[in-house]
Amino acid sequence: MSEFADQYLCAFRQTxxxxxxxxxxxxxxxxxxxxxxxxxTxxxxxxxxxxxxxxxLALVNRNAHALLTRIADAHSHLFSRGELLREISRVDRLGAPA
Known part of the structure; x- marks a missing residue:
């Protein structure tokens, strides 16, 4: 590859x-x-x-809050609650590709 391609072009990889x-x-x-x-119903x-x-509505909200807290606490060493909320919004809006 050229020097330009080596320096500026790359393959996207998730961490x-x-x-x-x-x-x-x-x-x-x-x-x-x-x-x-x-x-x-x-x-x-x-x-x-x-x-x-x-x-x-109360049952749904209570479950959503408890579920978010449980998942955020289990992964607190990798990402923040805010990051998780943004990704949840993206997944919910765009669908969850494999």
Missing amino acids: PAETELHQAAKRYVSEAEAYDRTVC GPISKDGILPATPRE
């Missing part, structure tokens, strides 16, 4: 921490949706099943 962050975000999204499906939208009552 192990980035890979773990993405896997944790996918896990959060799938586990939260699985729980929501066991609790909620509302309609299903593009965002998944929706809570029909305030009680269902």
Whole structure:
């Protein structure tokens, strides 16, 4: 390769921490949706099943908070809670590619 290509062009590779962050975000999204499906009785939208009552909403929110805390604490040595929230948002918005 030319000197320019050697210096400026490269193949993108995720670090192990980035890979773990993405896997944790996918896990959060799938586990939260699985729980929501066991609790909620509302309609299903593009965002998944929706809570029909305030009680269902409270259960969903309590589970989401506990799940986020559990996953963030288990991986606190690799990434912050804020990084996890951003990746969860990205995975939820774009879908979770393999």
